[in-house]
Amino acid sequence: MIFTTESEVKNPEFEPVQKPLSRRLFVGAAALAGAGLFGAPVLAQTRTEQLAGRKGDNTSDPGPENKSLLEQNPSANNPPFTDHGNPGPIWYSFDLAPKRMQGGGWTHQVTQRELPPSHDLAGVNMRLTSGSFRELHWHTANEWAIMLTGKARISVMQPNGKMFLEDVEAGDLWYFPAGYPHSIQGLGQDGCEFLLVFDEGNFSEDDTFLLSELLAHTSPEILQKNTSWPRAQFDKLPPTELYIFEASLPDSLEAEKRFLGENLETENKYTFKMNAMQPTMKTAGGEARIVDSTNFPVSKGIAAAMVTLKPGAIREMHWHPNVSEWQYWIRGKGRMTVVTTGAKARTMDFNANDVGYVPSMAGHTIENTGTEDLVFLEMFKTARYQDVSLNQWIARMPNKMAEAHLKLDRSIIRQAPQDKNVILPR
């Protein structure tokens, strides 16, 4: 373990203490409390020590408080001693984002407006009831999606006139390149819910190019010349956006593909079965599935990793050398620590439907703090997933280089995992 040096812990958030606190002292406290390095008992212990000889409890909070928020995020309320400075926000939740309700479903979004440092990616969470459409549209960002529940039919048309048409279910992905017009329709008895990720931080679901608006805002003369539709029919066209709206269920997939005939796109595959793929990495602590342009060729702008951590397991200390990370937490509970430049560090707790953010290249770790599996998505604005593993880096350091930097003996240093594990068990 690396937390065994005698170096003094400096944290300006805390009031001065009578004796310097060493990391060894924290480890001792953790062992006594039978808790993890960052567990609350460590803090309780060290705070007790800090408070020895003091008259008041400087951690008390006698004024008003939002109890349910504090219970969800104890790390924000009572930061671990490793937190320092302000690296910017790393947490938001779809459950704080107002829903746009429509007949046929709803949508809400977490973008750069909600999480200002997230300039690379934005997310939209959407529900479509059975038969309901997200209106035919296109946009300036690339769109990556994962089905969360239910079933949907998607279509996307290529500039060469071929249309891709497929049905998707929970755990499946789709990818629509910027500018390619597409549709999503809820299927089955209860439609679907899905997450969309766009490679523009300030993307807005309210700012897409819509079929209805293109028609409504082109003069009837031009529209008639363009379509040859009788002018008398134009009053039936939607006068304004449909956006999300109810419709009847489509014909069978086979029938719709048959209708397309040779105009059905079969070379490019715009869907991918992420849940069903073999894990890219599997250890005693869980598994990771990585999907980028190497195994999902159309996904040129966005890469993804779906990580499952067993209780107590961690996504090992690492960073991404090419891009920031945007996370969607699907299931379970966890805690993330992010360390960036100038010793700025923050730890936050996460639950299902939360969004996490890691600045480009910042070191980070995620721990499953719950009693069930934790599942989350790491999303990147890149064609190729990349990460640097701290353990693997240390393992490649020649002995004297490693000893000089870590102040540990090589016999201790080499006790660490000697390769990239991605996931480490409890």
Ligand code: MN
């Ligand atoms: Mn779209």
Ligand code: MN
């Ligand atoms: Mn990461």
